[in-house]
Amino acid sequence: ETVMTQSPATLSGSPGERATLSCRASQSVSSKLAWYQQKPGQAPRLLIYGASTRATGIPARFSGSGSGTEFTLTVSSLQSEDFAVYYCQQYDNWPLTFGPGTKVDIK
Amino acid sequence: EVQLVESGGVVVQPGGSLRLSCVASGFIFDDFTMYWVRQTPGKGLEWVSLISWNGGSSYYADSVKGRFTISRDNSKSSLYLQMNSLRSEDSALYYCAKDSSKDSGSFSRWGRGTLVTVSS
Numbered sequence: 001e002t003v004m005t006q007s008p009a010t011l012s013g014s015p016g017e018r019a020t021l022s023c024r025a026s027q028s029v030s031s032k033l034a035w036y037q038q039k040p041g042q043a044p045r046l047l048i049y050g051a052s053t054r055a056t057g058i059p060a061r062f063s064g065s066g067s068g069t070e071f072t073l074t075v076s077s078l079q080s081e082d083f084a085v086y087y088c089q090q091y092d093n094w095p096l097t098f099g100p101g102t103k104v105d106i107k
Numbered sequence: 108e109v110q111l112v113e114s115g116g117v118v119v120q121p122g123g124s125l126r127l128s129c130v131a132s133g134f135i136f137d138d139f140t141m142y143w144v145r146q147t148p149g150k151g152l153e154w155v156s157l158i159s160w161n162g163g164s165s166y167y168a169d170s171v172k173g174r175f176t177i178s179r180d181n182s183k184s185s186l187y188l189q190m191n192s193l194r195s196e197d198s199a200l201y202y203c204a205k206d207s208s209k210d211s212g213s214f215s216r217w218g219r220g221t222l223v224t225v226s227s
Contacts, residue, residue, distance in 0.1 A: 034213040043217035044152070049207050055215060087152060091212025095168050098152040 004099035012107040019075040021102045023088035032092035039084045109133040109216045116221030129186040129203030137181035140210040145199035193225045
């Protein structure tokens with residue numbers, strides 16, 4: 001099983017700040033990496049797939065990078081609606097697996 | 108607008124059975140692989156099962172293999188999960204999810220989930 005790890009577990013930021021979230025895979029997942037945002041009481045929402053392609057309707061302040069085992073989600077300027085939990089997920093190897101999440105909260 | 112609406116979650120005793128349903132709208136249902144994903148506070152997000160566009164292929168997480176069965180009825184734009192021999196560790200919020208691009212393995216839309224509680 002491909003184990004996904006995320007860091008930090010919690011990131012405290014202020015509106016307008018840049019946020020950088022990391023995701024690491026225990027083995028290569030090529031570019032088959034997705035990022036999701038989840039707010040309390042809501043289902044996850046797809047932000048990024050293919051490691052760097054924004055999903056439909058996702059603002060340009062969200063960007064993804066990386067390949068192989070190391071990936072990054074960057075929010076260029078945090079907005080109030082961005083405070084949430086972010087998960088990475090690999091879909092290169094079976095079974096499909098998720099990271100434990102990074103909570104982005106307000107400093 | 109793409110919508111996925113799950114139902115069927117209840118409180119059930121260990122060893123019991125349950126059938127979850129998901130009704131889809133807003134897209135061509137039989138063009139896409141569909142999934143069940145569950146979430147618990149302790150274990151986070153866990154992929155449970157997938158079924159190909161025509162139902163010809165299905166896959167399961169080891170934790171549910173032999174106990175859960177996924178199926179679909181394309182004429183009703185509906186996805187199902189038959190859950191047997193339920194255990195306490197199956198307690199979770201179960202989401203139905205749509206593939207991002209037919210059969211990529213990422214999930215472009217999720218339902219709001221249906222809560223399954225396995226308890227005596």
